[in-house]
Amino acid sequence: MGVRTKALRHPVARVVAALGAAVLLASCGSGGEGGEQPAGALQGRGEVTFATGKDTSGNMQKLVDQWNSSHPDEKVRIIELPESADAQRQQMVQNAQVKSDAYTILNLDVVWTAEFAANRWVVELPADQFGVDKFLEPAIKTAQYRDKLYAAPAYSDGGLLYYRKDLLDAAGAKPPTTWAELISTCQAVRASQPAIGCYAGQFEKYEGLTVNFDEAVHSAGGEVVDSSGKPVVDSPEAKAGLDALVTAFQQGIIPEKAITYKEEEGRRAFQAGELLFHRQWPYQWNLAGKTDGSSQVAGKFDVAPLPGLNGPGSSTLGGHNLAISAFGKNQATALDFIKFFVGEEAQRSNLLATSQAPTLASLYDDKELIAKFPYLPTLKASILSAKPRPQAVRYGDVTTAVQEAAYAALTGTKTSEQALKDLQAKLQELIK
Secondary structure, X not given: OOOOOEOEOOOOOEOXXXXXXXXXXXXXXXXXXXXXXXXXXXXXXXXXXXXXXXXXXXXXXXXXXHHHHHOOOOOEEEEEOOOOHHHHHHHHHHHHHOOOOOOOEEEEEHHHHHHHXXXXXXXXXXXXXXXXXXXXXXXXXXXXXXXEEOOEEEEEEOOEEEEEHHHHHHOOOOOOOEHHHHHHHHHHHHOOOOOOEEEEOOOOOOHHHHHHHHHHHHOOOOOOEOOOOOEXXXXXXXXXXXXXXXXXXXXXXXXXXXXXXXXXXXXXXXXOOXXXXXXXXXXXXXXHOOOOOOOOOOXXXXXXXXXXXXXXXXXXXXXXXXXXXXXXXXXXHHHHHHHHHOOHHHHHHHHHHHOOEOOEHXXXXXXXXXXXXXXXXXXXXXXXXXXXXXXXXXXXHHHHHHHHHHHHHHHOOOOHHHHHHHHHHHHHHHOO
16 A cells, blocks of 8 residues: 555545644544553453455465464464455454454554544554664554554555656656656657557555545645645645646546556556556565566566656555454454564565565665665655655545545546535545
8 A cells, every 4th residue: 555455455544643633633532432451451362363455475374374383372364355445444444343353453554543543443552562663754653643552564655656667768768757757758658669558556436546646636736634634635736736647547648447447457557568657556566577477577667756747756655554453352462463573574574575665664774675676765765755645533534535536537527626626625524
């Protein structure tokens, strides 16, 4: 997510951040009313609900069924929210604002954790029951707020460049490490495949656009906010990154219809053989590799790190964390289920079924898994070097501002220069 629903995917948070910016958040710690309680004091056993994006693989339901079969008096029921990550967040926020107990467990995009914790919409979890040192460091940091654990990392995510290996081999080309190489490689392939689109990512006006914009900026040497949380997006480097996308749309390197792409639209286009390169999350690996006729590229693709403007690119950190609603019933049961769901057996099952990125470091070094998923070392490097999205308690407003600015530039209603200038002013207003 990542982002999508991300097909479980796919965002969000409100002031400056949890991960190392606690000082800036001092004025916001009491935001919102809620049922905050000390970690370890979770009580109540019985049936619980699990609010999440669409379970496209069916493996989430499989794990829930496994839990339910051994916990007949503490069953978990999945509540599927809309496919769009933004719509998922909206429903979860609305549920919290009216203090509804309809949702017990929340499948939060990693950038929502600070917002939900700051507003006391989720409860603190007992860190000593999770073995936090077993998780990838970037993943566990997304689950913390003011150095306390408010969620458990269920899925991590790093962006990857999917590419048609068969077509690159035929052209005598290697996976590109720069944007210029990507374009020149596509031109070489188009000599024999004139109809194929060069590249696509997620460019619809939703959370995926924030991810792709952040990656373009960071991959050009720029930043959206600096290490202190100060907006710095009105820079030559950020403009160079955004200009690369704008020019690619103008020149047809990115197909015109890709302006409507979220994760699933792009995935379907890649699987239909319409794209040479596709920026996507790991979950696409299994789906694009299916040999049941649903994918035209099975056995013909591979993945590589994202290219940057003048060298290797930078991924945006994605993923999902499981949290317990401050207003949900049977929180003790919810805690036990979360520990089950983020455990090694469940994460291994999920990787095998969905190719989504696990959060436990040990799984990336498992030789058996690497043999089945040769991209795991590339993915691990992507996650460990990934850049977080702006970590703000008012993240919903921040990401909306980013999306509006980026979309305006991509569609030509504003120049890149004006879009970034306006975004800088808006972020200075939102992040104080």
